[in-house]
Amino acid sequence: MHDTRTYTISELTVLLAGLEGVSFKPESKAEAYDWIEEQLSKYKYDRLRKPDKGVVRAYLRKYTSYSEPQLTNLIAKWRATRHVKLASYRRHAFASRYTREDILSLAKTDSAHKLLSGQATKHILERAYNVFGQQEYVRLKDISVAHIYNLRKTFAYREHAQVYIHTHGPKNTLGERRKPEPNGSPATCASILSTKVIQQMGRRVFTTLILWMRSPNGSW
Secondary structure: OOOOOOOOHHHHHHHHHHOOOOOOOOOOHHHHHHHHHHHHHHOOHHHOOHHHHHHHHHHHHHHHOOOHHHHHHHHHHHHHHOOOOOOOOOOOOHHHHOOHHHHHHHHHHHHHHOOOOHHHHHHHHHHHHHOOOOHHHOOHHHOOHHHHHHHHOOHHHHHHOOOEEEEOOOOOOOOEEOOOOOOOOOOOEEEEOOOOEEEEOOEEEEOOOOEEEEOOOOOO
């Protein structure tokens, strides 16, 4: 806001009459809020007579283009706190509520119990504190199942959890026969003895794929 002068109520009335049909817009909401706070304090808004309050409100509305309900809300905030500030954005409490020590406790629990489901793990964490009185679980005792999975995705967890997360790929067909090739190549049978995909510390690791080829006469 660029109008930093102080007017009397009479001067404000004349100013507003001269600005009839002219509108202003602040560069940002933060700037508008700071300016409104400054004007309310400067004119001692809460001590003004009702007609004079109406003039100041019209002045604020002219320079901010805010609606009457918006100004009413901001003035109420100023009366309560003597400040008109933007509400600070607060992220979910995940980052601050659960500490690195909590993540390591979860990793230790998962390592000891071979990575159970989220619901089963939640039950174990509750018992660790409520039944056995282990103070390191004071925050984890109230953790949700969703947050358990969130913590398992963190770098600290992956560095300390000694667990394997098994995943299953497509089912293999053993001894699958194939049609002869058009050029007369003999048919073969492929027998896959073992395949497994595991996820270890966030990395996908493939075991050796053993593939045996059998000729049409049955020999390997």
